[in-house]
Amino acid sequence: MLKMVDVYSDSPRSFATQSGVNVVMVKATQGTNYVNPYCDKDYQAAKKAGKLLGFYHYVGGGDPKAEAKFFYKNTKNYIGEAVPAVDWESNQNSSWGNTNYVRRFVDEFHKLSGVWPLIYVQASSISQVANCSKDCGLWVASYPSMNWKSWKIPNMKVNTSPWPTYTVWQFTGDNMDRSIVNTTAAGWKKLAKESSKATPKKKSSWVKKSGTFVLGQALKLHESPHIDSPAIAKLPKGSKIEYDATLQGPLRLWLRQPRSKGTYGYIVGKDKYGKALGKLK
Template sequence: MLKMVDVYSDSPRSYATLSYTDITMIKATQGTWYVNPKCDVDYQAAKKKGKLLGFYHYCGGGSAKAEAQYFYKNTKNYVGEAVPAVDWESYQNASWGDSNYVRQFVDEYHNLSGVWPLIYVQSSALNQVANCSKICGLWVACYPSMNWKSWSIPKMNVPTSPWKTYTVWQFTGDNMDRNLVNTTKDGWRRLAKATKAKPAEKPKKSEWKKKAGTFTLSQSLEIHKSPHIESDSIAKLKKGDTIKFDATLQGPKRLWLRQPRANGTYGYIVARDKYNKPLGKIK
């Protein structure tokens, strides 16, 4: 496992380049009004020392999409090189308790960057971000005490459900935010990279299936020139009328029946509407 320190504007600048840490995580933005003036100072110093890098946004609880856009706009030069994260805490957060907020944030950030950010949250509030567990890594805060001023790893159970495990565990936040990272250096670099969207499945082409039978209408319907609800009407039938059909077509919205007519032509009638409601009885 790797050691990570996370820093903000009031941290000693030396924290960004500690000799015994592997990763430097830096606060970048908050809400839609704040950019850490020391963010790039720490970022470039850590990068020069060969540190792996991360950067995070502290949620202010305004519009989730607007905050994600603000975060991306002010840090887009880091995308692909450093791992992004979103910090979900109660302090100065107008939307604390909203279990959909972070999901909206990460979806918008992914739309902009192609990267899924880590989610920072205290272990007692995992339920507020549970709907992100299948797409984002977990950065969980869980302390053995508020006076743990050491890099010695405490022996304790760390709640992570519904995640199987954490990506990052912050185990102290007293004089320094100390974190244990549950991956390799290459694994951390992969977290910084954009993920390819799953290709959309091509819709299956609707095809006629040969099937003979009768259809008795349960309401007035029209027979159409083609299997489209806006196509011209050939005939109007009333409730109780019965027609013969020789094929069926399950379209995107409606079930159509094909009626053989004179001179080798066909008529078409809807048997189930767009709500899958049957409009008559098929035998």
């Protein structure tokens, strides 16, 4: 395992080059208007000292896509070299408790960068980010006490479910944020370089196609073709939707229903696994 320390503006600058530490994770941004003024200073110092690198965004709780874009805009030169992470905590986070916020953030960041970020969260609140477990690594915070203050690994069980294990475990958070990384140096570099395997996705476009969709289960009719958009109605199994166009998005097949005054409703015809949710006629 590797030793990791995370640093922010109030950390001693020496933390970024500390002897015996393998990985330095630097706070980059918060919300949509804060950039850590010491971010690049610490990043470049750690790089010069031969450390493995990471950078993170502290969630402020505003629009998740806007925060992901802000994070990417201010850190895109680190992509491919350092591992990104999103910090999900209750303090200064107006969306704490929202179980879909981080999912929307990581989806947007991945769309921009091709990399899935790690997710930092306290062990007792993993349920808030559990829907990211198939894509993102877990950076879990779980302390034996607030007075540990050493690199000795605590002998304690750490909750990671639904993740089978952690990628990073932060076990102190008092005088220094100490973590251990559950991979090798090569493994860490691989996490950073996933973007090199990403291929740009073709922009999806609507295809004019008329038909009838018979719901095979209860589904929501949405205001826009996004799974998190507000629902116009929840339709029961067996309902029929007349559609005039289809859209194969990155994950789902959407059907467009013409409505009054030139408006539309949108419903999922096939889920993210390609499974039809009814009969297309």
